[in-house]
Amino acid sequence: MSLVKVVVADDNPVVRSGLVSLLEATGVARVLAEAADGRRAIELTELHRPDLVLLDVRMPLLDGVTAVQTLSKITKVLMLTYTDDPEVIRAAVRGGASGYLVHGTFGVDELAAAVRDAAAGTGNPLSQVAITALMDAVKEPAKPGPRNGDRDKYGLSAREVEVMDLIAQGRANREIAGALFLTEKTVKNHVNRIFAKLAVENRAAAIARWLGTAVGDR
Template identity: 50%
Template structure:
């Protein structure tokens, strides 16, 4: 049986070395490349065409969530990270990840099975990720209060390419909420809020809160940038 080729993308070189050692000791795997951030992961995946990509969430530069939708077009992706937030787990799965492992919750044998499962299209999760999915399913089965979007908000969401969660957070930003207040309102961590805001600002071509609010509310004029 040919060895499975694996690309490891993690910002921590010690973690990359550890994962490479675990798979190397198991046999049947070839580590074709290692990447320190999402941009490098995408470049190396295009170059080496690995069978599976192991991807961390939080990395310097381009993070795992930003790189994920591009990587899944090239190879199956297994998230392998310390990030335990249900919101992040849900988002990565919606973006196409084939599984989600949280460090500290799997053995070397678990890792080997997970890589092989994801390669074959079988989902694999450690307890935290599985619990988050179960909670999501239970929540979705409860009656939900439908909140109608205004035509302006719907138009802006489509215009800027924001997801429903990003549009919700942008509305909270426009209302004057701090990151801490947004995290509490959305039941997510401040780190997750910051990740969302980084992607929102990129989509709105803004570098400050005031500039993003101006664009979102339709008050920005071409060539005029906000300050704040």
């Protein structure tokens, strides 16, 4: 398996150095360049065209939430940060981030898997706090809110609604298959149809759209 080519962007040199060493030690990634701010991250990404950018949120000159809007048009972006503010998480996903991981909530193997999946477009890693932030965005006490009506406009079947609800809970295809007594292949087919109907390309974008937090859905 070829190494995932990455650019690492974090303004803390200690965190950045540790992350680079960790990534290379896992044997899944090769770090092409490092950036200490969002503006430099964009420059290096345009120069090197990596498979994935690992992007911090709070950086000088240009923060990660702003930078991801440009970076996501060039390549896949995985937010990797200590910031767990729900509004920041939702803004990053709306901006095009393929995933959002909070330091301290994942291990080495989970990071390696997240890098592979995000770069390949086969998964959208989200820390539990990120899933909660997206879910909380549409919780409205005392009334059902616009969620059900918004869902109807996408034309999903009853089964696709069940699958999408589980995706929104952060479930992997294997877990969805077990919960709904389906094969993983059948689940994958449902997921592909759901993405087409929601006009999205990945799980993070699908969740944002489903929960009404995507750009244009407010």
